[in-house]
Amino acid sequence: MASIAQIEHFVSVEDLSNEQVLLLLKRAFAFKQGIKWQPPKKQIFTANLFFENSTRTHNSFYIAERKLGMDVLEFDAQTSSLQKGETLYDTALTLSALGVDIMVIRSGVERYWKELIQSSTIKCHVINGGDGSGQHPSQCLLDLMTIQEEFGEFAGLKVAIVGDLVHSRVARSNMQMLKRFGAKLFFSGPAEWYDQEFDAYGEYLPLDELVGKIDILIMLRVQHERHDGSQSFSKADYHRLYGLTKKRAERLKKHAIIMHPAPVNRDVEIADALVESAKSRIVEQMINGVYARMAILEAVISE
Amino acid sequence: MASIAQIEHFVSVEDLSNEQVLLLLKRAFAFKQGIKWQPPKKQIFTANLFFENSTRTHNSFYIAERKLGMDVLEFDAQTSSLQKGETLYDTALTLSALGVDIMVIRSGVERYWKELIQSSTIKCHVINGGDGSGQHPSQCLLDLMTIQEEFGEFAGLKVAIVGDLVHSRVARSNMQMLKRFGAKLFFSGPAEWYDQEFDAYGEYLPLDELVGKIDILIMLRVQHERHDGSQSFSKADYHRLYGLTKKRAERLKKHAIIMHPAPVNRDVEIADALVESAKSRIVEQMINGVYARMAILEAVISE
Amino acid sequence: MASIAQIEHFVSVEDLSNEQVLLLLKRAFAFKQGIKWQPPKKQIFTANLFFENSTRTHNSFYIAERKLGMDVLEFDAQTSSLQKGETLYDTALTLSALGVDIMVIRSGVERYWKELIQSSTIKCHVINGGDGSGQHPSQCLLDLMTIQEEFGEFAGLKVAIVGDLVHSRVARSNMQMLKRFGAKLFFSGPAEWYDQEFDAYGEYLPLDELVGKIDILIMLRVQHERHDGSQSFSKADYHRLYGLTKKRAERLKKHAIIMHPAPVNRDVEIADALVESAKSRIVEQMINGVYARMAILEAVISE
Numbered sequence: 043m044a045s046i047a048q049i050e051h052f053v054s055v056e057d058l059s060n061e062q063v064l065l066l067l068k069r070a071f072a073f074k075q076g077i078k079w080q081p082p083k084k085q086i087f088t089a090n091l092f093f094e095n096s097t098r099t100h101n102s103f104y105i106a107e108r109k110l111g112m113d114v115l116e117f118d119a120q121t122s123s124l125q126k127g128e129t130l131y132d133t134a135l136t137l138s139a140l141g142v143d144i145m146v147i148r149s150g151v152e153r154y155w156k157e158l159i160q161s162s163t164i165k166c167h168v169i170n171g172g173d174g175s176g177q178h179p180s181q182c183l184l185d186l187m188t189i190q191e192e193f194g195e196f197a198g199l200k201v202a203i204v205g206d207l208v209h210s211r212v213a214r215s216n217m218q219m220l221k222r223f224g225a226k227l228f229f230s231g232p233a234e235w236y237d238q239e240f241d242a243y244g245e246y247l248p249l250d251e252l253v254g255k256i257d258i259l260i261m262l263r264v265q266h267e268r269h270d271g272s273q274s275f276s277k278a279d280y281h282r283l284y285g286l287t288k289k290r291a292e293r294l295k296k297h298a299i300i301m302h303p304a305p306v307n308r309d310v311e312i313a314d315a316l317v318e319s320a321k322s323r324i325v326e327q328m329i330n331g332v333y334a335r336m337a338i339l340e341a342v343i344s345e
Numbered sequence: 346m347a348s349i350a351q352i353e354h355f356v357s358v359e360d361l362s363n364e365q366v367l368l369l370l371k372r373a374f375a376f377k378q379g380i381k382w383q384p385p386k387k388q389i390f391t392a393n394l395f396f397e398n399s400t401r402t403h404n405s406f407y408i409a410e411r412k413l414g415m416d417v418l419e420f421d422a423q424t425s426s427l428q429k430g431e432t433l434y435d436t437a438l439t440l441s442a443l444g445v446d447i448m449v450i451r452s453g454v455e456r457y458w459k460e461l462i463q464s465s466t467i468k469c470h471v472i473n474g475g476d477g478s479g480q481h482p483s484q485c486l487l488d489l490m491t492i493q494e495e496f497g498e499f500a501g502l503k504v505a506i507v508g509d510l511v512h513s514r515v516a517r518s519n520m521q522m523l524k525r526f527g528a529k530l531f532f533s534g535p536a537e538w539y540d541q542e543f544d545a546y547g548e549y550l551p552l553d554e555l556v557g558k559i560d561i562l563i564m565l566r567v568q569h570e571r572h573d574g575s576q577s578f579s580k581a582d583y584h585r586l587y588g589l590t591k592k593r594a595e596r597l598k599k600h601a602i603i604m605h606p607a608p609v610n611r612d613v614e615i616a617d618a619l620v621e622s623a624k625s626r627i628v629e630q631m632i633n634g635v636y637a638r639m640a641i642l643e644a645v646i647s648e
Numbered sequence: 649m650a651s652i653a654q655i656e657h658f659v660s661v662e663d664l665s666n667e668q669v670l671l672l673l674k675r676a677f678a679f680k681q682g683i684k685w686q687p688p689k690k691q692i693f694t695a696n697l698f699f700e701n702s703t704r705t706h707n708s709f710y711i712a713e714r715k716l717g718m719d720v721l722e723f724d725a726q727t728s729s730l731q732k733g734e735t736l737y738d739t740a741l742t743l744s745a746l747g748v749d750i751m752v753i754r755s756g757v758e759r760y761w762k763e764l765i766q767s768s769t770i771k772c773h774v775i776n777g778g779d780g781s782g783q784h785p786s787q788c789l790l791d792l793m794t795i796q797e798e799f800g801e802f803a804g805l806k807v808a809i810v811g812d813l814v815h816s817r818v819a820r821s822n823m824q825m826l827k828r829f830g831a832k833l834f835f836s837g838p839a840e841w842y843d844q845e846f847d848a849y850g851e852y853l854p855l856d857e858l859v860g861k862i863d864i865l866i867m868l869r870v871q872h873e874r875h876d877g878s879q880s881f882s883k884a885d886y887h888r889l890y891g892l893t894k895k896r897a898e899r900l901k902k903h904a905i906i907m908h909p910a911p912v913n914r915d916v917e918i919a920d921a922l923v924e925s926a927k928s929r930i931v932e933q934m935i936n937g938v939y940a941r942m943a944i945l946e947a948v949i950s951e
Contacts, residue, residue, distance in 0.1 A: 087711060097426035097439055101418060105390060105443050108416050113714050115707060116419070116722070123703035126872070128911040135924075136703055136910070139934035140711050163924050163931060266429070304439070305431040318438075318466050325466060328442035400729035400742055404721055408693060408746050411719050419722070569732070607742070608734040621741075621769050628769060631745035 045069070047341040053155045053170040054177045055215045060222060062341075063186065069337040070187050073109075074330070079340065081111040086343060088144040089115040089137050092171065096148055098304055098328060099171050099180065103146045106335035115142060131157055131164075138164045144342055145169070152176040167342040175209050181303055182215035184334040186223075188327050189258060192299055197224030202252045205231040205262035205284060205311055207240060212303045213262055217243040228252050231262070231284050232275075249284060253293045260301045261286055261311045277310045286312040291321065299323045348372070350644040356458045356473040357480045358518045363525060365644075366489065372640040373490050376412075377633070382643065384414040389646060391447040392418040392440050395474065399451055401607055401631060402474050402483065406449045409638035418445060434460055434467075441467045447645055448472070455479040470645040478512050484606055485518035487637040489526075491630050492561060495602055500527030505555045508534040508565035508587060508614055510543060515606045516565055520546040531555050534565070534587050535578075552587060556596045563604045564589055564614045580613045589615040594624065602626045651675070653947040659761045659776040660783045661821045666828060668947075669792065675943040676793050679715075680936070685946065687717040692949060694750040695721040695743050698777065702754055704910055704934060705777050705786065709752045712941035721748060737763055737770075744770045750948055751775070758782040773948040781815050787909055788821035790940040792829075794933050795864060798905055803830030808858045811837040811868035811890060811917055813846060818909045819868055823849040834858050837868070837890050838881075855890060859899045866907045867892055867917045883916045892918040897927065905929045 047065035049058070058066075073079070088107045092100045107114045117137070124133060134145060147155065148171035155168050172178045186196070193199055201220055207213045207229060217227055217240065227244025229236060230252055240246065253259065264280060281287060286300065291313065294300075300312070300322045308314040317324055350368035352361070361369075376382070391410045395403045410417045420440070427436060437448060450458065451474035458471050475481045489499070496502055504523055510516045510532060520530055520543065530547025532539060533555055543549065556562070567583060584590060589603065594616070597603075603615070603625045611617040620627055653671035655664070664672075679685070694713045698706045713720045723743070730739060736755070743751060753761065754777035761774050778784045792802070799805055807826055813819045813835060823833055823846065833850025835842060836858055846852065859865070870886060887893060892906065897919070900906075906918070906928045914920040923930055 085715065087714075089707075092424060095424050095426055095428040097431060097436055098443075100424075101392075101420070101440065102443055104418055105445075108390070109388065109444075113711075115710055117707070118421075120423075120726075121698060121701055121706075123701055123911040125701040126911055127913070128703060132911060132914075133703055135931065136934055137707065139931045140704075140708055140938055141715075141935075142711075305426040305429055305435060307430070308435075325438065325442045328439055329444075332443055395727060398727050398729055398731040400734060400739055401746075403727075404695075404723070404743065405746055407721055408719075408748075411693070412691065412747075423726075608729040608732055608738060610733070611738075628741065628745045631742055632747075635746055 046344045048345045049341045050345045051155065051159045051168045052179060052338050052342055053159065053168055055179045055182050055219050058179070063183070063219065066183055066334070066337045066341060067187055067190055069340060070183070070330070070333040071191075073333040073336045079110055079336075082343065086112040086144070087115060087142045088112045088146065088339070089117050089142045090146045091117040091119070091133070092148045093119055094148050094150050094172065096171070098331060099148065102328070102331040103171065103180075103335050106332050106339055109332070110336055110339055112339070130154060131161070134158050134164050134166065135161070138166045142166050144339065146171050148172045150174050167345065169338060169342060172211055174211070175214070176211050177215050178211040179215050180331070180335055180338055181212050182219050183338065184327055184331040185212075185216055185260070185301060185303075186219060187330045187334050188301060188323050191326075191330070192323065193257065196220065199225045199258060200228065200256040201225045201258040201260065202228040202230060202256045203260045203262065204229070204249060206235050206264050207231060207262065208235045208237050209265045210262045216260065228256060249290065253290045254295070257295065257298055258301060259286065259294065259298065263303065263305060264307055264310055277307070280310055281313070285310060286316060288313045288315060291316050294321060301327060304328065349647045351648040352644045353648045354458065354462045354471045355482060355641050355645055356462065356471055358482045358485050358522045361482070366486070366522065369486055369637070369640045369644060370490055370493055372643060373486070373633070373636040374494075376636040376639045382413055382639075385646065389415040389447070390418060390445045391415045391449065391642070392420050392445045393449045394420040394422070394436070395451045396422055397451050397453050397475065399474070401634060402451065405631070405634040406474065406483075406638050409635050409642055412635070413639055413642055415642070433457060434464070437461050437467050437469065438464070441469045445469050447642065449474050451475045453477050470648065472641060472645060475514055477514070478517070479514050480518050481514035482518055483634070483638055483641055484515050485522050486641065487630055487634040488515075488519055488563070488604060488606075489522060490633045490637050491604060491626050494629075494633070495626065496560065499523065502528045502561060503531065503559040504528050504561040504563065505531040505533060505559045506563045506565065507532070507552060509538050509567050510534055510565065511538045511540050512568045513565045519563065531559060552593065556593045557598070560598065560601055561604060562589065562597065562601065566606065566608060567610055567613055580610070584613055584616070588613060589619060591616045591618060594619055597624060604630060607631065652950045654951040655947045656951045657761065657765045657774045658785060658944050658948055659765065659774055661785045661788050661825050664785070669789070669825065672789055672940070672943045672947060673793055673796055675946060676789070676936070676939040677797075679939040679942045685716055685942075688949065692718040692750070693721060693748045694718045694752065694945070695723050695748045696752045697723040697725070697739070698754045699725055700754050700756050700778065702777070704937060705754065708934070708937040709777065709941050712938050712945055715938070716942055716945055718945070736760060737767070740764050740770050740772065741767070744772045748772050750945065752777050754778045756780050773951065775944060775948060778817055780817070781820070782817050783821050784817040785821050786937070786941055786944055787818050788825050789944065790933055790937040791818075791822055791866070791907060791909075792825060793936045793940050794907060794929050797932075797936070798929065799863065802826065805831045805864060806834065806862040807831050807864040807866065808834040808836060808862045809866045809868065810835070810855060812841050812870050813837060813868065814841045814843050815871045816868045822866065834862060855896065859896045860901070863901065863904055864907060865892065865900065865904065869909065869911060870913055870916055883913070886916055887919070891916060892922060894919045894921060897922050900927060907933060910934065
């Protein structure tokens with residue numbers, strides 16, 4: 043088991059060493075190639091607690107858990123004692139006492155996991171399925187996997203992340219990790235969704251200057267649910283100004299790929315016809331997500 | 346495996362050959378008799394997506410899936426990215442990418458499945474658990490099973506379908522299939538819930554003329570949720586005019602049976618005391634539903 | 649299997665003999681010690697129907713069911729035909745027809761189970777997960793288990809139950825059972841939440857007179873959801889007057905333990921810092937709940 047990253051809690055890419063990330067990727071590819079997993083003799087219980095809407099991350103973890111032969115408790119916030127005022131801490135304390143080994147949590151509260159992993163009463167491993175506008179480390183791992191699958195390595199790759207940067211936990215996790223692995227980063231999108239702190243990771247440029255020179259274009263979803271309605275552009279305007287139109291896509295390099303964490307707003311961030319096109323890796327990202335999450339689950343349970 | 350119908354998508358009775366239907370029925374009876382199923386070595390993932398309320402169909406599929414040893418992903422529309430505006434198409438595309446083999450879908454949108462089965466990116470088998478006022482093919486199969494179990498064959502049987510015909514996907518699927526297999530059809534119920542198109546399948550008569558001469562009486566549920574409130578009769582009036590009252594039931598032939606897709610509005614379509622009476626096959630229909638759905642699931646996974 | 653209590657329906661502590669309770673406790677401890685269960689060859693289907701919010705009871709049953717290798721159908725009331733007006737009786741009738749062996753039900757309706765267990769059409773075993781302000785027999789069993797684990801026996805133990813007695817099904821089940829096993833009961837809390845009927849079970853005293861002389865202190869949750877808002881004390885007032893403050897806790901006997909069915913209103917019934925303190929058995933109660941429920945499930949399926 044020397045080749046398995048042993049990680050107590052998988053909550054933020056900031057906590058991961060490069061070696062751990064590379065081990066996780068290696069195992070994710072092994073799972074994709076169909077390597078069999080020797081499940082532990084003990085029955086493993088995973089609880090999925092998704093307090094924000096999710097299709098991909100939630101179901102991807104579910105399938106990964108079941109592929110590893112784990113038992114899955116789908117926690118339903120709407121019919122739980124959270125409705126009687128119980129806190130996330132006490133909910134986690136309960137699930138831990140009931141025998142849950144791993145909790146996969148998505149919450150709108152940034153760094154919600156802090157008090158959970160500091161508790162000596164809560165024994166569960168915590169996997170972060172996204173925290174507010176904070177981190178989305180499992181998405182980052184599947185993005186790295188998709189890039190590594192395509193290009194073999196990260197160093198020197200030119201990657202543009204475009205769109206709703208300030209609200210995107212995907213952008214945050216990815217820029218930290220890609221920079222560490224030697225990629226060259228660029229940003230684009232509306233100025234009001236860009237923050238000076240991103241200058242530390244890459245260069246902010248107009249999309250039309252970028253499309254012709256990058257290897258990987260990561261388009262971000264316009265997160266209507268995190269905006270207060272004050273944004274000033276229509277869908278058509280956004281598409282024309284900051285979206286990947288068919289015209290812009292024609293200027294992409296021959297080997298360049300298009301990525302998007304999805305769900306996609308078709309014809310907003312990206313033209314409808316490009317979503318399932320030859321350059322798109324959006325479906326492949328979802329496929330890889332299951333294997334990346336199998337690697338994460340294995341890593342925490344091996345700890 | 347020559348005796349198993351191989352069906353890519355099970356979406357409408359119109360697409361099924363008579364031979365396929367008879368093979369499905371044969372397997373359903375085999376499952377009911379306790380024949381063991383040799384599950385494929387590969388782990389099979391089924392996703393249940395019910396966008397309309399359901400107790401019988403939903404849980405019946407769930408139990409059928411588990412009896413076949415399949416893994417079940419219960420898709421929760423209320424906490425999914427559908428809430429962020431994602432379409433059914435993109436949801437299905439996601440589940441397909443995650444490795445789901447079969448999707449069982451109920452939707453209020455008629456023929457929702459069309460774009461799903463035409464997509465070259467979506468690889469899942471689609472099973473229709475009911476589409477608006479369109480089709481309900483798995484209910485049709487369990488109804489055929491219940492009739493075959495009782496009478497051995499279909500040809501020459503006199504079947505009345507009574508009630509809310511125009512809103513009923515059950516009626517639509519059943520009249521097509523029963524006519525094909527040689528049954529003689531009759532209809533009854535409020536004139537405003539009858540459509541001339543049904544003339545092609547059978548004869549519209551007052552209920553009191555029908556009860557004494559038919560072999561099978563299929564009472565339909567008054568679907569309050571599909572009406573706009575303009576209907577002019579109270580529950581008591583409906584029961585008196587179009588329902589199976591205890592008095593009418595006394596005039597049924599000795600061997601005649603009562604069916605209903607349920608949920609039943611007791612004392613509306615049918616008198617309370619008749620629901621669990623000797624002539625009623627309503628509970629048997631639910632029992633058969635599990636085996637009929639096992640046959641359907643087996644047929645699509647064998648394709 | 650002589651040592652397994654055989655119980656058709658587990659709905660109220662009133663229906664249990666002392667012998668059955670002791671057998672259940674014995675099996676619960678055996679499960680806790682890791683004894684392997686020989687699952688029946690037949691696939692067992694359990695349906696969980698929780699019509700009131702629950703974290704502990706619901707998930708505890710789920711994990712117990714899965715530990716026993718049972719298949720679990722999580723019934724979702726919000727997307728079921730209950731929304732079309734179907735009754736609990738007809739829902740149970742349906743689940744029974746579909747092949748469900750055990751139904752675990754929580755409902756706000758007291759004695760909801762009566763018509764279910766009297767039906768000759770419904771074949772399921774019913775386990776009561778709490779009915780209104782009626783009974784909570786599985787909580788009672790886990791409380792007995794926690795007490796027996798601590799003190800070995802019940803006779804002569806001094807137990808105080810404190811707080812919202814009149815709304816508490818936990819209190820009702822526990823006072824009946826503890827008295828039968830020879831414990832000496834005391835009650836405390838607001839006078840408006842005490843009922844004369846409890847005089848038959850024990851003595852009503854001010855909390856400050858009780859804390860120094862009892863062995864077990866069971867604090868009850870203030871059930872905001874069952875009150876009409878007319879109560880006259882703030883959280884701080886309640887804590888000061890009727891709660892287990894840190895000051896009161898200092899007066900507990902050395903070997904005394906604190907119990908609470910949870911969810912806990914921290915700093916209302918009990919000081920925040922006491923919840924996970926050395927004298928608290930609140931986490932142990934949750935741990936024991938899984939094993940107590942395994943014993944209950946085994947007992948009904950062995951019937």
